[in-house]
Amino acid sequence: MKRIALALFACCSIASADERRSGLLDMRPEAQAMQRDDSMNPGMLWVLDGEALWNRKPAPAMQSCADCHGDAAASMRGVAARYPAFDQASGAAFDLSGRIIQCREARQAGPPLARESHDLLALSSFVAHQSRGLPITPPEDTGIRAVRALGQSIYMTRMGQLDLSCGQCHDDHAGRRLAGSSIPQAHPTGYPIYRLEWQALGSLQRRLRGCMVGVRAEPFAYGSPEFIAIEAYLMERARGMEVETPAIRP
Template sequence: MKRIALALFACCSIASADERRSGLLDMRPEAQAMQRDDSMNPGMLWVLDGEALWGRKPTPAAQSCADCHGDAAASMRGVAARYPAFDQASGSAIDLAGRIIQCREAHQAGPPLARESKELLALSSFVAHQSRGLPIAPPEDTGMRAVRALGQRIYNTRMGQLDLSCAQCHDDHAGRRLAGSSIPQAHPTGYPIYRLEWQGVGSLQRRLRGCMVGVRAEPFAYGSSEFIAIEAYLMERARGMALETPAIRP
Protein backbone atom coordinates (compact mmCIF):
# COMPACT_ATOMS: atom_id res chain seq x y z
CA MET A 1 0.00 0.00 0.00
CA LYS A 2 2.75 2.38 1.03
CA ARG A 3 4.71 1.43 -2.06
CA ILE A 4 1.73 2.16 -4.31
CA ALA A 5 1.25 5.51 -2.64
CA LEU A 6 4.93 6.31 -3.12
CA ALA A 7 4.83 5.25 -6.75
CA LEU A 8 1.73 7.36 -7.30
CA PHE A 9 3.41 10.31 -5.67
CA ALA A 10 6.46 9.90 -7.89
CA CYS A 11 4.26 9.74 -11.01
CA CYS A 12 2.30 12.79 -9.99
CA SER A 13 5.35 14.87 -9.20
CA ILE A 14 6.94 13.94 -12.54
CA ALA A 15 3.69 14.79 -14.30
CA SER A 16 3.40 18.16 -12.56
CA ALA A 17 7.05 18.95 -13.37
CA ASP A 18 6.25 18.38 -17.06
CA GLU A 19 2.88 20.07 -17.11
CA ARG A 20 4.07 23.52 -18.13
CA ARG A 21 4.33 23.92 -21.86
CA SER A 22 5.15 26.79 -24.12
CA GLY A 23 2.41 27.92 -26.49
CA LEU A 24 4.91 27.07 -29.23
CA LEU A 25 4.05 23.38 -28.83
CA ASP A 26 0.32 24.01 -29.27
CA MET A 27 0.75 25.50 -32.74
CA ARG A 28 0.44 23.53 -35.94
CA PRO A 29 3.81 22.19 -37.24
CA GLU A 30 4.16 24.81 -40.01
CA ALA A 31 3.86 27.69 -37.52
CA GLN A 32 6.40 26.00 -35.23
CA ALA A 33 8.79 25.60 -38.16
CA MET A 34 8.33 29.28 -39.02
CA GLN A 35 9.38 30.30 -35.51
CA ARG A 36 12.37 27.98 -35.46
CA ASP A 37 13.80 29.14 -38.80
CA ASP A 38 15.20 32.68 -38.50
CA SER A 39 15.03 33.18 -42.25
CA MET A 40 11.25 32.55 -42.14
CA ASN A 41 10.42 34.10 -38.75
CA PRO A 42 8.88 37.56 -39.41
CA GLY A 43 9.76 38.61 -35.83
CA MET A 44 13.41 38.63 -36.92
CA LEU A 45 12.67 41.76 -38.97
CA TRP A 46 12.00 43.60 -35.69
CA VAL A 47 15.15 42.10 -34.16
CA LEU A 48 17.21 43.34 -37.12
CA ASP A 49 15.61 46.79 -36.91
CA GLY A 50 16.46 46.79 -33.22
CA GLU A 51 20.06 45.88 -33.95
CA ALA A 52 20.35 48.86 -36.28
CA LEU A 53 18.79 51.17 -33.66
CA TRP A 54 21.15 49.83 -31.01
CA GLY A 55 24.12 51.21 -32.91
CA ARG A 56 22.50 54.47 -34.02
CA LYS A 57 22.58 57.79 -32.11
CA PRO A 58 18.98 59.02 -31.62
CA THR A 59 20.27 62.58 -32.24
CA PRO A 60 23.74 63.56 -33.53
CA ALA A 61 24.87 64.80 -30.12
CA ALA A 62 23.53 61.80 -28.15
CA GLN A 63 25.13 58.46 -27.44
CA SER A 64 23.88 55.25 -28.99
CA CYS A 65 22.92 52.23 -26.87
CA ALA A 66 26.14 50.59 -28.07
CA ASP A 67 28.26 53.55 -26.92
CA CYS A 68 27.51 52.60 -23.31
CA HIS A 69 26.48 48.94 -23.44
CA GLY A 70 28.88 47.75 -26.17
CA ASP A 71 28.18 44.45 -27.85
CA ALA A 72 24.64 43.44 -26.92
CA ALA A 73 25.46 39.75 -27.41
CA ALA A 74 27.58 40.03 -24.28
CA SER A 75 26.06 42.91 -22.28
CA MET A 76 22.37 42.03 -22.82
CA ARG A 77 22.72 38.26 -22.55
CA GLY A 78 20.26 37.05 -19.87
CA VAL A 79 18.87 40.54 -19.15
CA ALA A 80 15.35 39.93 -20.54
CA ALA A 81 15.15 36.67 -18.56
CA ARG A 82 15.34 38.74 -15.33
CA TYR A 83 12.69 41.39 -16.11
CA PRO A 84 10.50 42.92 -14.70
CA ALA A 85 13.03 44.06 -12.09
CA PHE A 86 12.93 46.34 -9.07
CA ASP A 87 14.03 49.90 -9.84
CA GLN A 88 15.69 51.26 -6.69
CA ALA A 89 15.52 54.87 -7.89
CA SER A 90 11.73 54.92 -8.26
CA GLY A 91 11.04 52.27 -5.61
CA SER A 92 8.82 50.33 -8.01
CA ALA A 93 9.03 47.52 -10.54
CA ILE A 94 9.99 48.26 -14.12
CA ASP A 95 9.56 46.14 -17.23
CA LEU A 96 12.12 45.81 -19.99
CA ALA A 97 10.33 48.23 -22.31
CA GLY A 98 10.07 50.71 -19.42
CA ARG A 99 13.82 50.43 -18.79
CA ILE A 100 14.57 51.16 -22.46
CA ILE A 101 12.25 54.19 -22.31
CA GLN A 102 14.00 55.35 -19.12
CA CYS A 103 17.46 54.92 -20.66
CA ARG A 104 16.43 56.92 -23.73
CA GLU A 105 15.18 59.79 -21.56
CA ALA A 106 17.91 59.83 -18.92
CA HIS A 107 21.04 59.03 -20.94
CA GLN A 108 20.31 59.66 -24.60
CA ALA A 109 18.30 62.88 -24.47
CA GLY A 110 16.48 61.52 -27.48
CA PRO A 111 12.85 61.83 -28.46
CA PRO A 112 10.77 59.73 -26.03
CA LEU A 113 9.82 56.21 -27.09
CA ALA A 114 6.09 55.50 -27.04
CA ARG A 115 4.71 52.19 -25.80
CA GLU A 116 4.03 49.78 -28.70
CA SER A 117 5.89 52.07 -31.12
CA LYS A 118 7.81 50.31 -33.88
CA GLU A 119 11.09 51.60 -32.45
CA LEU A 120 10.47 50.42 -28.90
CA LEU A 121 9.24 47.00 -30.06
CA ALA A 122 12.33 46.67 -32.28
CA LEU A 123 14.72 47.53 -29.44
CA SER A 124 12.83 45.27 -26.97
CA SER A 125 12.89 42.42 -29.50
CA PHE A 126 16.61 42.87 -30.10
CA VAL A 127 17.45 42.97 -26.39
CA ALA A 128 15.19 40.01 -25.53
CA HIS A 129 16.60 38.03 -28.46
CA GLN A 130 20.01 38.10 -26.72
CA SER A 131 18.46 35.79 -24.07
CA ARG A 132 16.91 33.30 -26.49
CA GLY A 133 17.34 29.78 -25.13
CA LEU A 134 18.17 30.97 -21.60
CA PRO A 135 15.94 30.00 -18.66
CA ILE A 136 13.59 32.65 -17.25
CA ALA A 137 15.19 33.72 -13.95
CA PRO A 138 13.20 36.38 -12.06
CA PRO A 139 15.15 38.26 -9.38
CA GLU A 140 14.70 37.15 -5.77
CA ASP A 141 14.69 40.57 -4.07
CA THR A 142 11.98 41.45 -1.57
CA GLY A 143 10.65 44.36 -3.60
CA MET A 144 9.72 42.04 -6.43
CA ARG A 145 8.06 39.58 -4.07
CA ALA A 146 5.36 42.12 -3.20
CA VAL A 147 4.93 43.04 -6.87
CA ARG A 148 4.46 39.40 -7.85
CA ALA A 149 1.95 38.90 -5.04
CA LEU A 150 -0.09 41.80 -6.46
CA GLY A 151 0.22 40.28 -9.93
CA GLN A 152 -1.04 36.96 -8.66
CA ARG A 153 -3.99 38.67 -6.99
CA ILE A 154 -4.97 40.44 -10.20
CA TYR A 155 -4.50 37.18 -12.15
CA ASN A 156 -7.02 35.50 -9.87
CA THR A 157 -9.54 38.38 -9.82
CA ARG A 158 -12.71 38.08 -11.88
CA MET A 159 -13.27 41.13 -14.05
CA GLY A 160 -15.29 42.61 -16.87
CA GLN A 161 -18.87 42.10 -17.92
CA LEU A 162 -18.08 38.40 -18.47
CA ASP A 163 -16.73 38.20 -14.90
CA LEU A 164 -13.73 35.98 -15.61
CA SER A 165 -10.25 35.87 -14.08
CA CYS A 166 -7.09 35.02 -16.02
CA ALA A 167 -6.77 31.85 -13.92
CA GLN A 168 -10.21 30.53 -14.80
CA CYS A 169 -9.19 30.14 -18.43
CA HIS A 170 -5.41 29.78 -18.39
CA ASP A 171 -5.07 27.60 -15.26
CA ASP A 172 -8.41 25.80 -14.95
CA HIS A 173 -9.20 25.30 -18.66
CA ALA A 174 -5.84 25.43 -20.46
CA GLY A 175 -5.79 23.02 -23.38
CA ARG A 176 -9.59 23.21 -23.82
CA ARG A 177 -11.17 24.87 -26.82
CA LEU A 178 -12.63 28.39 -26.66
CA ALA A 179 -14.64 28.28 -29.90
CA GLY A 180 -11.93 27.13 -32.33
CA SER A 181 -8.83 28.13 -30.35
CA SER A 182 -6.91 26.07 -27.84
CA ILE A 183 -6.48 28.00 -24.56
CA PRO A 184 -2.75 28.37 -23.83
CA GLN A 185 -1.18 28.12 -20.38
CA ALA A 186 -0.13 31.77 -20.66
CA HIS A 187 3.62 31.47 -20.22
CA PRO A 188 5.26 34.68 -21.49
CA THR A 189 8.24 32.89 -23.03
CA GLY A 190 8.55 34.68 -26.35
CA TYR A 191 7.75 38.38 -26.02
CA PRO A 192 7.66 40.59 -27.92
CA ILE A 193 5.82 38.10 -30.15
CA TYR A 194 4.85 38.11 -33.79
CA ARG A 195 1.13 37.33 -33.62
CA LEU A 196 -0.51 36.10 -36.82
CA GLU A 197 -3.77 37.75 -35.71
CA TRP A 198 -1.97 41.11 -35.43
CA GLN A 199 0.13 40.67 -38.56
CA GLY A 200 2.88 42.29 -36.53
CA VAL A 201 4.93 42.30 -33.34
CA GLY A 202 3.44 43.31 -30.00
CA SER A 203 4.27 43.28 -26.30
CA LEU A 204 2.92 41.09 -23.52
CA GLN A 205 0.91 44.10 -22.33
CA ARG A 206 -0.80 44.33 -25.72
CA ARG A 207 -1.65 40.64 -25.38
CA LEU A 208 -3.03 41.18 -21.86
CA ARG A 209 -5.15 44.08 -23.12
CA GLY A 210 -6.58 41.72 -25.73
CA CYS A 211 -7.79 39.33 -23.03
CA MET A 212 -9.18 42.16 -20.89
CA VAL A 213 -11.13 43.61 -23.81
CA GLY A 214 -12.29 40.06 -24.54
CA VAL A 215 -13.92 39.74 -21.13
CA ARG A 216 -15.26 43.30 -21.59
CA ALA A 217 -13.12 44.79 -18.82
CA GLU A 218 -11.53 48.23 -18.79
CA PRO A 219 -7.90 47.42 -19.66
CA PHE A 220 -5.03 48.69 -17.51
CA ALA A 221 -2.83 51.36 -19.11
CA TYR A 222 0.42 50.49 -20.87
CA GLY A 223 3.26 50.64 -18.39
CA SER A 224 0.88 50.67 -15.40
CA SER A 225 1.93 49.06 -12.13
CA GLU A 226 -0.90 46.53 -12.58
CA PHE A 227 0.40 45.28 -15.94
CA ILE A 228 3.97 45.14 -14.67
CA ALA A 229 2.77 43.17 -11.62
CA ILE A 230 0.94 40.61 -13.82
CA GLU A 231 4.01 40.36 -16.02
CA ALA A 232 6.22 39.76 -12.96
CA TYR A 233 3.87 37.06 -11.68
CA LEU A 234 3.70 35.32 -15.07
CA MET A 235 7.50 35.34 -15.38
CA GLU A 236 7.77 33.75 -11.92
CA ARG A 237 5.18 31.18 -12.97
CA ALA A 238 7.36 30.43 -16.03
CA ARG A 239 10.63 30.38 -14.08
CA GLY A 240 13.13 28.02 -15.72
CA MET A 241 11.34 27.86 -19.07
CA ALA A 242 13.44 28.92 -22.05
CA LEU A 243 13.00 32.33 -23.69
CA GLU A 244 12.07 32.17 -27.38
CA THR A 245 12.04 35.80 -28.56
CA PRO A 246 10.94 36.41 -31.23
CA ALA A 247 8.15 33.85 -30.80
CA ILE A 248 5.28 33.36 -33.22
CA ARG A 249 1.76 32.81 -31.93
CA PRO A 250 -1.65 32.49 -33.58
Protein backbone atom coordinates in the same frame (compact mmCIF):
# COMPACT_ATOMS: atom_id res chain seq x y z
CA MET B 1 2.13 6.22 8.12
CA LYS B 2 -0.32 8.81 7.03
CA ARG B 3 2.46 11.35 6.98
CA ILE B 4 4.63 9.15 4.78
CA ALA B 5 1.78 8.66 2.41
CA LEU B 6 1.24 12.39 2.30
CA ALA B 7 4.93 13.04 1.67
CA LEU B 8 4.94 10.45 -1.10
CA PHE B 9 1.91 12.06 -2.62
CA ALA B 10 3.58 15.48 -2.47
CA CYS B 11 6.71 14.08 -4.19
CA CYS B 12 4.72 12.45 -6.93
CA SER B 13 2.64 15.51 -7.58
CA ILE B 14 5.80 17.64 -7.81
CA ALA B 15 7.39 15.15 -10.19
CA SER B 16 4.38 15.19 -12.46
CA ALA B 17 3.53 18.83 -11.78
CA ASP B 18 5.63 20.34 -14.53
CA GLU B 19 3.15 19.98 -17.31
CA ARG B 20 3.94 23.49 -18.43
CA ARG B 21 4.21 23.89 -22.14
CA SER B 22 5.06 26.79 -24.35
CA GLY B 23 2.34 27.93 -26.74
CA LEU B 24 4.90 27.12 -29.45
CA LEU B 25 4.05 23.42 -29.10
CA ASP B 26 0.32 24.02 -29.59
CA MET B 27 0.77 25.59 -33.02
CA ARG B 28 0.45 23.79 -36.30
CA PRO B 29 3.82 22.51 -37.65
CA GLU B 30 4.16 25.23 -40.29
CA ALA B 31 3.86 27.99 -37.70
CA GLN B 32 6.39 26.23 -35.47
CA ALA B 33 8.79 25.96 -38.41
CA MET B 34 8.28 29.66 -39.11
CA GLN B 35 9.39 30.53 -35.58
CA ARG B 36 12.39 28.22 -35.63
CA ASP B 37 13.79 29.43 -38.96
CA ASP B 38 15.14 32.97 -38.65
CA SER B 39 14.94 33.49 -42.40
CA MET B 40 11.17 32.82 -42.22
CA ASN B 41 10.38 34.38 -38.85
CA PRO B 42 8.87 37.84 -39.48
CA GLY B 43 9.76 38.85 -35.91
CA MET B 44 13.41 38.93 -37.03
CA LEU B 45 12.63 42.05 -39.09
CA TRP B 46 12.01 43.90 -35.80
CA VAL B 47 15.10 42.35 -34.23
CA LEU B 48 17.23 43.60 -37.14
CA ASP B 49 15.68 47.08 -36.89
CA GLY B 50 16.42 46.97 -33.18
CA GLU B 51 20.06 46.17 -33.85
CA ALA B 52 20.32 49.22 -36.11
CA LEU B 53 18.69 51.39 -33.43
CA TRP B 54 21.06 49.98 -30.81
CA ASN B 55 23.96 51.44 -32.76
CA ARG B 56 22.30 54.71 -33.81
CA LYS B 57 23.27 57.96 -32.05
CA PRO B 58 20.11 60.00 -31.55
CA ALA B 59 20.32 63.79 -31.17
CA PRO B 60 20.94 65.69 -28.99
CA ALA B 61 23.21 63.51 -26.85
CA MET B 62 24.58 61.60 -29.84
CA GLN B 63 24.99 58.64 -27.56
CA SER B 64 24.03 55.18 -28.80
CA CYS B 65 22.96 52.25 -26.66
CA ALA B 66 26.15 50.54 -27.80
CA ASP B 67 28.31 53.44 -26.57
CA CYS B 68 27.43 52.48 -22.99
CA HIS B 69 26.43 48.82 -23.22
CA GLY B 70 28.87 47.66 -25.92
CA ASP B 71 28.15 44.42 -27.73
CA ALA B 72 24.58 43.43 -26.90
CA ALA B 73 25.38 39.75 -27.45
CA ALA B 74 27.47 39.93 -24.29
CA SER B 75 25.97 42.77 -22.25
CA MET B 76 22.29 41.97 -22.86
CA ARG B 77 22.58 38.20 -22.65
CA GLY B 78 20.18 36.98 -19.96
CA VAL B 79 18.71 40.42 -19.24
CA ALA B 80 15.23 39.73 -20.64
CA ALA B 81 15.16 36.45 -18.71
CA ARG B 82 15.37 38.49 -15.47
CA TYR B 83 12.76 41.17 -16.21
CA PRO B 84 10.56 42.71 -14.82
CA ALA B 85 13.00 43.86 -12.14
CA PHE B 86 12.55 46.05 -9.09
CA ASP B 87 14.39 49.38 -9.19
CA GLN B 88 15.46 50.45 -5.70
CA ALA B 89 16.11 54.06 -6.74
CA SER B 90 12.59 54.70 -8.00
CA GLY B 91 10.88 52.15 -5.75
CA ALA B 92 9.03 50.62 -8.69
CA ALA B 93 9.29 47.61 -10.97
CA PHE B 94 10.33 48.06 -14.60
CA ASP B 95 9.49 45.81 -17.46
CA LEU B 96 12.13 45.57 -20.18
CA SER B 97 10.41 48.12 -22.43
CA GLY B 98 9.95 50.47 -19.49
CA ARG B 99 13.68 50.24 -18.75
CA ILE B 100 14.50 51.06 -22.38
CA ILE B 101 12.14 54.06 -22.25
CA GLN B 102 13.77 55.24 -19.04
CA CYS B 103 17.29 54.78 -20.42
CA ARG B 104 16.40 56.68 -23.58
CA GLU B 105 15.14 59.63 -21.55
CA ALA B 106 17.78 59.68 -18.84
CA ARG B 107 20.95 58.75 -20.74
CA GLN B 108 20.27 59.70 -24.32
CA ALA B 109 17.99 62.69 -23.76
CA GLY B 110 16.35 61.43 -26.94
CA PRO B 111 12.77 61.70 -28.08
CA PRO B 112 10.64 59.51 -25.82
CA LEU B 113 9.78 56.05 -27.10
CA ALA B 114 6.03 55.45 -27.02
CA ARG B 115 4.65 52.12 -25.85
CA GLU B 116 3.89 49.83 -28.79
CA SER B 117 5.79 52.12 -31.19
CA HIS B 118 7.88 50.41 -33.85
CA ASP B 119 11.18 51.62 -32.42
CA LEU B 120 10.42 50.47 -28.88
CA LEU B 121 9.22 47.06 -30.09
CA ALA B 122 12.31 46.77 -32.28
CA LEU B 123 14.71 47.61 -29.43
CA SER B 124 12.84 45.38 -26.98
CA SER B 125 12.85 42.43 -29.34
CA PHE B 126 16.54 42.97 -30.15
CA VAL B 127 17.45 43.01 -26.45
CA ALA B 128 15.18 40.06 -25.58
CA HIS B 129 16.55 38.10 -28.54
CA GLN B 130 19.95 38.09 -26.81
CA SER B 131 18.39 35.78 -24.20
CA ARG B 132 16.86 33.33 -26.64
CA GLY B 133 17.36 29.77 -25.41
CA LEU B 134 18.16 30.84 -21.83
CA PRO B 135 15.93 29.81 -18.92
CA ILE B 136 13.64 32.44 -17.41
CA THR B 137 15.21 33.35 -14.05
CA PRO B 138 13.23 36.03 -12.22
CA PRO B 139 15.01 37.90 -9.42
CA GLU B 140 14.33 37.12 -5.76
CA ASP B 141 14.53 40.47 -3.96
CA THR B 142 11.73 41.56 -1.64
CA GLY B 143 10.74 44.42 -3.95
CA ILE B 144 9.89 42.19 -6.89
CA ARG B 145 8.24 39.64 -4.60
CA ALA B 146 5.69 42.20 -3.50
CA VAL B 147 5.05 43.20 -7.12
CA ARG B 148 4.68 39.56 -8.10
CA ALA B 149 2.17 38.95 -5.30
CA LEU B 150 0.09 41.87 -6.58
CA GLY B 151 0.31 40.36 -10.07
CA GLN B 152 -0.89 37.02 -8.81
CA SER B 153 -3.88 38.59 -7.07
CA ILE B 154 -4.86 40.45 -10.25
CA TYR B 155 -4.44 37.22 -12.22
CA MET B 156 -6.88 35.51 -9.87
CA THR B 157 -9.45 38.34 -9.85
CA ARG B 158 -12.61 37.98 -11.89
CA MET B 159 -13.23 41.02 -14.04
CA GLY B 160 -15.32 42.50 -16.82
CA GLN B 161 -18.91 41.94 -17.81
CA LEU B 162 -18.03 38.28 -18.40
CA ASP B 163 -16.67 38.06 -14.85
CA LEU B 164 -13.66 35.85 -15.59
CA SER B 165 -10.18 35.79 -14.08
CA CYS B 166 -7.03 35.01 -16.07
CA GLY B 167 -6.60 31.84 -14.02
CA GLN B 168 -10.06 30.49 -14.75
CA CYS B 169 -9.13 30.12 -18.40
CA HIS B 170 -5.35 29.74 -18.42
CA ASP B 171 -4.97 27.54 -15.29
CA ASP B 172 -8.30 25.75 -14.95
CA HIS B 173 -9.19 25.28 -18.62
CA ALA B 174 -5.89 25.41 -20.53
CA GLY B 175 -5.94 22.97 -23.43
CA ARG B 176 -9.72 23.19 -23.80
CA ARG B 177 -11.30 24.82 -26.82
CA LEU B 178 -12.73 28.34 -26.64
CA ALA B 179 -14.79 28.27 -29.83
CA GLY B 180 -12.19 27.10 -32.35
CA SER B 181 -8.99 27.91 -30.49
CA SER B 182 -7.12 25.97 -27.86
CA ILE B 183 -6.63 27.95 -24.63
CA PRO B 184 -2.89 28.30 -24.00
CA GLN B 185 -1.24 28.09 -20.58
CA ALA B 186 -0.19 31.72 -21.03
CA HIS B 187 3.55 31.55 -20.50
CA PRO B 188 5.20 34.80 -21.67
CA THR B 189 8.23 33.03 -23.13
CA GLY B 190 8.54 34.80 -26.47
CA TYR B 191 7.60 38.47 -26.16
CA PRO B 192 7.48 40.67 -28.06
CA ILE B 193 5.70 38.14 -30.28
CA TYR B 194 4.77 38.22 -33.94
CA ARG B 195 1.07 37.39 -33.73
CA LEU B 196 -0.46 36.10 -36.95
CA GLU B 197 -3.80 37.65 -35.95
CA TRP B 198 -2.11 41.07 -35.65
CA GLN B 199 0.14 40.63 -38.69
CA ALA B 200 2.64 42.51 -36.57
CA LEU B 201 4.94 42.34 -33.57
CA GLY B 202 3.37 43.30 -30.26
CA SER B 203 4.08 43.36 -26.55
CA LEU B 204 2.77 41.21 -23.74
CA GLN B 205 0.76 44.23 -22.58
CA ARG B 206 -0.97 44.41 -25.94
CA ARG B 207 -1.82 40.73 -25.60
CA LEU B 208 -3.13 41.25 -22.04
CA ARG B 209 -5.29 44.14 -23.25
CA GLY B 210 -6.78 41.79 -25.83
CA CYS B 211 -7.84 39.34 -23.14
CA MET B 212 -9.23 42.13 -20.94
CA VAL B 213 -11.30 43.54 -23.79
CA GLY B 214 -12.40 39.97 -24.51
CA VAL B 215 -13.97 39.64 -21.07
CA ARG B 216 -15.38 43.17 -21.52
CA ALA B 217 -13.19 44.69 -18.82
CA GLU B 218 -11.58 48.11 -18.88
CA PRO B 219 -7.94 47.35 -19.73
CA PHE B 220 -5.09 48.66 -17.59
CA ALA B 221 -3.01 51.40 -19.21
CA TYR B 222 0.20 50.60 -21.07
CA GLY B 223 3.12 50.74 -18.66
CA SER B 224 0.80 50.65 -15.63
CA PRO B 225 2.01 49.03 -12.39
CA GLU B 226 -0.80 46.47 -12.78
CA PHE B 227 0.46 45.21 -16.14
CA ILE B 228 4.04 45.07 -14.90
CA ALA B 229 2.84 43.15 -11.82
CA ILE B 230 0.99 40.60 -13.98
CA GLU B 231 4.10 40.19 -16.13
CA ALA B 232 6.24 39.66 -13.01
CA TYR B 233 3.85 36.95 -11.84
CA LEU B 234 3.68 35.27 -15.25
CA MET B 235 7.48 35.23 -15.53
CA GLU B 236 7.74 33.56 -12.12
CA ARG B 237 5.10 31.08 -13.24
CA ALA B 238 7.27 30.36 -16.30
CA ARG B 239 10.52 30.17 -14.30
CA GLY B 240 12.96 27.81 -16.00
CA MET B 241 11.19 27.82 -19.36
CA GLU B 242 13.22 28.98 -22.37
CA VAL B 243 13.10 32.50 -23.79
CA GLU B 244 11.93 32.28 -27.43
CA THR B 245 11.93 35.91 -28.58
CA PRO B 246 10.79 36.63 -31.22
CA ALA B 247 8.08 33.97 -30.94
CA ILE B 248 5.26 33.41 -33.43
CA ARG B 249 1.76 32.92 -32.09
CA PRO B 250 -1.64 32.51 -33.75
